[in-house]
Amino acid sequence: EAGVAQSPRYKIIEKRQSVAFWCNPISGHATLYWYQQILGQGPKLLIQFQNNGVVDDSQLPKDRFSAERLKGVDSTLKIQPAKLEDSAVYLCASSLAQGSFYEQYFGPGTRLTVT
Amino acid sequence: GENVEQHPSTLSVQEGDSAVIKCTYSDSASNYFPWYKQELGKRPQLIIDIRSNVGEKKDQRIAVTLNKTAKHFSLHITETQPEDSAVYFCAASKGGGADGLTFGKGTHLIIQP
Numbered sequence: 001e002a003g004v005a006q007s008p009r010y011k012i013i014e015k016r017q018s019v020a021f022w023c024n025p026i027s028g029h030a031t032l033y034w035y036q037q038i039l040g041q042g043p044k045l046l047i048q049f050q051n052n053g054v055v056d057d058s059q060l061p062k063d064r065f066s067a068e069r070l071k072g073v074d075s076t077l078k079i080q081p082a083k084l085e086d087s088a089v090y091l092c093a094s095s096l097a098q099g100s101f102y103e104q105y106f107g108p109g110t111r112l113t114v115t
Numbered sequence: 116g117e118n119v120e121q122h123p124s125t126l127s128v129q130e131g132d133s134a135v136i137k138c139t140y141s142d143s144a145s146n147y148f149p150w151y152k153q154e155l156g157k158r159p160q161l162i163i164d165i166r167s168n169v170g171e172k173k174d175q176r177i178a179v180t181l182n183k184t185a186k187h188f189s190l191h192i193t194e195t196q197p198e199d200s201a202v203y204f205c206a207a208s209k210g211g212g213a214d215g216l217t218f219g220k221g222t223h224l225i226i227q228p
């Protein structure tokens with residue numbers, strides 16, 4: 001089966017600019033996650049969707065980050081305005097359903113550099 | 116919220132020897148503990164996981180143990196090979212609805228030839 005797709009793979013922007021990332025989960029996967037992985041650290045959950053509803057966004061910096069999952073399939077994550085500390089790899093993951101019986105499959109990530 | 120501590124941050128072993136990576140978690144409600152392997156520039160990939168109703172799980176050269184009382188779990192790799200070189204992350208989740216993973220900071224495993 002096709003894996004989780006993300007684009008773009010790399011993005012360089014200046015601080016205070018805006019940027020958007022796109023994720024297409026594995027077909028049929030109802031649950032979608034966005035993680036932020038800063039260099040040298042483990043991924044940190046930003047937001048979890050179940051179909052097109054938000055399950056958990058407690059760690060999403062809502063003053064600058066937003067995410068949506070229209071129609072319960074693709075998702076976009078936006079940063080506006082970007083800060084230097086937003087430089088990281090943004091990983092999208094999906095699972096068949098919510099609950100720990102289902103493996104989370106990760107996409108290749110988008111590497112963001114903010115200068 | 117959940118906090119996962121992982122040790123060591125770097126582990127160097129001779130090829131053929133065993134490697135052990137340890138993690139502790141803070142939230143006693145966590146019930147799912149996966150381990151991910153991440154090669155440089157690649158996505159994290161699940162290598163083994165364990166649920167709270169099991170104390171140990173093994174898959175060929177890889178095993179994971181869980182001590183719920185002490186809130187710690189460990190990854191054991193036997194007969195290490197060069198392709199085992201990577202960064203390994205432990206994680207924890209409460210399962211149920213909000214089941215996003217809380218990751219440790221990672222262990223860079225280096226297999227010396």
